[in-house]
Amino acid sequence: MTTAPHDQTRGDSTPYIEDGASAFLSRNEVASLCMKAARGAGMSWGLAEEAGFAAAWLVQHGINGPSHLYAHLDQAQGRPWSDLCPTVTPGAWQAPVGRALCPIALGATLCDYAGLPESIQAGSSLKIGKVDHPILLIPFLAAIAVSQSILFDIAWAGGAAHLDGGSxxxxxxxxxxxxxxxAITLTASFGNPQVASAGKLPSISADVISALNTLAMRTTVPSSESSRAGAGSTTSDND
Structure with a gap:
């Protein structure tokens, strides 16, 4: 792998990857890049921060969060994000117009409602309409599990998964x-979740990094003659 010198005027969060190589990004690098990419894809800054958190949490535990997040952002682009946020009703949440829910918006809303009757509590279940890339929901469920001392089971047509906090x-x-x-059903039960150990950092492909950087660049303002002319101090630093 070769990398070109980092050009600070580009606004990229990571080095430019050449030769189609992959790279290992730290949790902080993933959080920064994915937050900017989510914002570039149209998310509010608040949701974009949650997207960065989710991708970085997955990377910390050995899962390719950036790849999953980009796949979701690419699928959701061009749709109003408000149409991908859950309508909260007791026992059942779904997107307001029947679309697949954004897992970031869903996860953030579940955290906001944690412990409230409209959400899920130990001994109860919550039916949730179709969720796009539900793997991105796991970091939020892990946070709720710790704060509420509960364990989660996820069920869907043809499958199920148990989350006890362990790796x-x-x-x-x-x-x-x-x-x-x-479309999933979450069931919560009383329990003390384990603490998952950190996993081996996954390799992020150059294509995914480039695609996320392209989205992230939408948050920058192109330079102009006037902005370049105004750059720097107008006073001398000579004493």
Missing amino acids: EALLKAAAALDGQQL
């Missing part, structure tokens, strides 16, 4: 949910 259950759930678009 083995996490990787099994991630493999089962990879690339899916599913």
